[in-house]
Amino acid sequence: xxxxxxxxxxxxxxxxxxxxxxxxxxxxxxxxxxxxxxxxxxxxxxxxxxxxxxxxxxxxxxxxxxxxxxxxxxxxxxxxxxxxxxxxxxxxxxxxxxxxxxxxxxxxxxxxxxxxxxxxxxxxxxxxxxxxxxxxxxxxxxxxxxxxxxxxxxxxxxxxxxxxxxxxxxxxxxxxxxxxxxxxxxxxxxxxxxxxxxxxxxxxxxxxxxxxxxxxxxxxxxxxxxxxxxxxxxxxxxxxxxxxxxxxxxxxxxxxxxxxxxxxxxxxxxxxxxxxxxxxxxxxxxxxxxxxxxxxxxxxxxxxxxxxxx
Amino acid sequence: xxxxxxxxxxxxxxxxxxxxxxxxxxxxxxxxxxxxxxxxxxxxxxxxxxxxxxxxxxxxxxxxxxxxxxxxxxxxxxxxxxxxxxxxxxxxxxxxxxxxxxxxxxxxxxxxxxxxxxxxxxxxxxxxxxxxxxxxxxxxxxxxxxxxxxxxxxxxxxxxxxxxxxxxxxxxxxxxxxxxxxxxxxxxxxxxxxxxxxxxxxxxxxxxxxxxxxxxxxxxxxxxxxxxxxxxxxxxxxxxxxxxxxxxxxxxxxxxxxxxxxxxxxxxxxxxx
Numbered sequence: 022x023x024x025x026x027x028x029x030x031x032x033x034x035x036x037x038x039x040x041x042x043x044x045x046x047x048x049x050x051x052x053x054x055x056x057x058x059x060x061x062x063x064x065x066x067x068x069x070x071x072x073x074x075x076x077x078x079x080x081x082x083x084x085x086x087x088x089x090x091x092x093x094x095x096x097x098x099x100x101x102x103x104x105x106x107x108x109x110x111x112x113x114x115x116x117x118x119x120x121x122x123x124x125x126x127x128x129x130x131x132x133x134x135x136x137x138x139x140x141x142x143x144x145x146x147x148x149x150x151x152x153x154x155x156x157x158x159x160x161x162x163x164x165x166x167x168x169x170x171x172x173x174x175x176x177x178x179x180x181x182x183x184x185x186x187x188x189x190x191x192x193x194x195x196x197x198x199x200x201x202x203x204x205x206x207x208x209x210x211x212x213x214x215x216x217x218x219x220x221x222x223x224x225x226x227x228x229x230x231x232x233x234x235x236x237x238x239x240x241x242x243x244x245x246x247x248x249x250x251x252x253x254x255x256x257x258x259x260x261x262x263x264x265x266x267x268x269x270x271x272x273x274x275x276x277x278x279x280x281x282x283x284x285x286x287x288x289x290x291x292x293x294x295x296x297x298x299x300x301x302x303x304x305x306x307x308x309x310x311x312x313x314x315x316x317x318x319x320x321x322x323x324x325x326x327x328x329x330x331x
Numbered sequence: 332x333x334x335x336x337x338x339x340x341x342x343x344x345x346x347x348x349x350x351x352x353x354x355x356x357x358x359x360x361x362x363x364x365x366x367x368x369x370x371x372x373x374x375x376x377x378x379x380x381x382x383x384x385x386x387x388x389x390x391x392x393x394x395x396x397x398x399x400x401x402x403x404x405x406x407x408x409x410x411x412x413x414x415x416x417x418x419x420x421x422x423x424x425x426x427x428x429x430x431x432x433x434x435x436x437x438x439x440x441x442x443x444x445x446x447x448x449x450x451x452x453x454x455x456x457x458x459x460x461x462x463x464x465x466x467x468x469x470x471x472x473x474x475x476x477x478x479x480x481x482x483x484x485x486x487x488x489x490x491x492x493x494x495x496x497x498x499x500x501x502x503x504x505x506x507x508x509x510x511x512x513x514x515x516x517x518x519x520x521x522x523x524x525x526x527x528x529x530x531x532x533x534x535x536x537x538x539x540x541x542x543x544x545x546x547x548x549x550x551x552x553x554x555x556x557x558x559x560x561x562x563x564x565x566x567x568x569x570x571x572x573x574x575x576x577x578x579x580x581x582x583x584x585x586x587x588x589x590x591x592x593x594x595x596x597x598x599x600x601x602x603x604x
Contacts, residue, residue, distance in 0.1 A: 047424045047509050051436065054421030054480055061477040062443065065454030072453055127347055133340050141344050143588060145351055150583035152538035154555040158576045162361055162569065163354040168369050170357045170376075203351065264447040267540045271559050285449040292453050293545055305450040316445045 066309075072302035079296035092303035102304065104279060105287040108194065112283060113262040116198045116205075120258055121251060123202070124209025129243070131210065132217045142214070149207040157271030160200045161187065190280040193273045197281055200268050205261070209254050216250035217243070249327045256319045263312050284308045355580075362386065362573035369569055385574035396575050398550075399557035406468055406543070406553055407536040410476035414532045417476075418483025419525060423513050425484070426491035437488075443481040448541050459546060466548035474542040479532035486531060486593065490524035491517065527593035530586055537582055554579045 073092055077085035096102050131142050148156065164171045164186045175183040186196040220243065228238050266285035269275060275282040275290065282290075288308060292301030361369055363381040371379075389396050421440075425433050455474060456465070464470040494517060502512040518525070543553040552560065558579060561572055 047513075049424075050420040050509075050513070051424035051433075053417040054440070054484060055436065057417060057477055057480060058439065058443075061474070062446075062451070065451055065458060068454040068457065069450060072457075130340070130343055130347065135337065135340065137341075138344060141348050145348055146587045147355060147584055148351060150534060150538075150587050151580045152540065152555050152583065154538075154540045154559050155576050155580050155583075158558055158561075158572065159354045159358050159580075162573055162576075163357050165569075168361070168372070168374055168569070170353065170374055173372075173374050174353075203354070207351070260445050264449070266449060267555075270540070270544075285447060288449045289452065289541075292456070298453055298456075302453050305447075305453060308447055309450045312445065312447050 069302050069305055069309075072298055073306045075299040077297075077299035079298055085299070088299070092300050093307070095300065096303055096307060101279070101282070101287060102307075105282050105284045108279075108281065109263060109265075109283045109285075112194060112198065112265060113259055115195070116201050116262050116265075117255065117258045119198060119202045120205050120209050121255065124206050124254070125213055125247070125251065127206065128210045128213030128217060129239075131214060142210075146207045146211065148204045149211075151204065153201075153204065153267035154271045156200055156204050157268045160196070160203075161272055164196065187272050188277055190277045193277060193281050197265070197269055197272065200272065201262070201265060204268075205258060209258070212250055212254045213247060216247050220246045249323075252323045252326045256316070256323050259319060260312065260316055263315065284311070358573045358576055361570060362577050364570055366568070366570060385568075385570040386578070388568075389571050389574045389578065396554070396557060396578075399552045399554050400578065402468060402547075402551055403537055403554040406472045406475060407533050409469075409472040410479050410536045411529055411532040413472075413476040414479030414483045415525060415529050418480045418528065418532070419487050419518070419521070420513075421480070422484045422488035422491055423517060426488050426494075440481050440484055443478060452541065452545050455542065456545060465546065466551055467546075468551050470546045471543050471551070471553065472536075474546065475536040475539055478539075479535050482532050482535050483525075483528040486528035487521060487524050490521050494520060531593065534583060534586055 074087060074089060075085050076088045076092070127145075131138065131145070151159070163169055166172060166185050171186075172183055184192045186192050224242050225238055228242060233241065264285055265283055266289065269281050269283060269286055270289075273281040275286045284304075285308070288301055288305045291297045291304055295301075360376060362385050363383070364379055365382050365384065368375070368379040388394060391397070425437055425440075451474075459465045459467075459470040462470075498516060498520075499512055502516050507516070538555065539553075540555045540559065544556045544559070547553065547556055554575075558572070558575060561567055
């Protein structure tokens, strides 16, 4: 299994695959998927855009009127939006940095050819596929102030009064970072392990003969050769972190106060909490634009890294 | 010296593993405790009398959680079947072809992985309300299936791309139609890839929360929605909550142990070939 960068997988098909007979039947095969995606993604997104131009609250059904872009003007002046944006950006930076650094470090540790290590590597992946809502629940039980193991372990380690992680405004967002990272560090490790395997071992032997120490071997060989994979992982992790919702819903509910209110949570709250469909739709549209723009920039950047090193 | 190094590597690996599995292990422990044992301080890992009462309560006929597990099972199964049928067809159409349009379609399907699901909740609310399907399991299954289609399409496309074109050409020379080639040549070869994509599609739906939350009512909750509804309750049976959580994550754990080879393709479509 090799890992080129995102989207270049698409390009690669077109370069490598030999031309096949162009056929119309095969294109018919795409119709169900195409129709479905247009009906359930394309049109709803169009609907979102239209809704965002209305002032429309569900609790006053009769009251909806076309207000042009005034919802967007409100967003710019809404301190809750800027707060949510700040929280989201801080969350993305903190959680992705933690995941990448810890992920690379653990991958290096796991990249030894020793008996039994493959079982450890497999077990290590367990948090990754768990539903985020269940992950949140697991950590509520683990961090509980009444019966949580975490509190006990921290006390054993000498921290006599560890914070109430999820109900302290100063710590709640970091607790969410820890939960999300717990789920996704294994993903980074899995990727990096795949990447480490394709680095030729004789490079290290040669470097050793030239007198390079372990740190030098890491910075001169491992890191540069791992870079394309790290940047691919980064794209996925940043995009996912931007969308964070489930874990927050299951643990802090945006609180305490508004300390864990991310963009996704703000949209949810406006739409499903206050039934402000027009304003919520405008917020969702802004969020969509932020995510799409960032995704495009990251993917382009990622392609450049891959090409530069190849 | 070398042995010392190896011992250190093992110790470090085990320590990392222990840290990552501790929260899950703790929930297993709580799920096996009576109410009184849960609240003893300092908390005990082993020194208590294990009980299955929490599992029995959660999975008994009178418990609503069983109904919600059933809902999850129905929604995930239906959306998976739909996704595998539609997704493999689409993947075949998109694989190894050089038409520009197919590339655009590939990007379009890939973009679902990037999209914030919260952007769809408002349109979905109106869509299913208009269709009179708000609160129904089919609304949830339909919403899930479009994302599962993308998962299946990406995982099987990866496989189809690697089928040598000679095989298809040989079938064509023998007079097989495109459909026959797909049905009798390509599909049987792709059994493993399809099985993997099936598992992932199932898990995509099983784990999904947001759409299930906004489209369901108290009769059609899925397991994640049911679990999250415990949050606001005053009286919570922590032991039962822990047992329900363990039951809810079992499918995920099974996949990790048996489907490891496919994890990357399933989780990061487009990045792995």
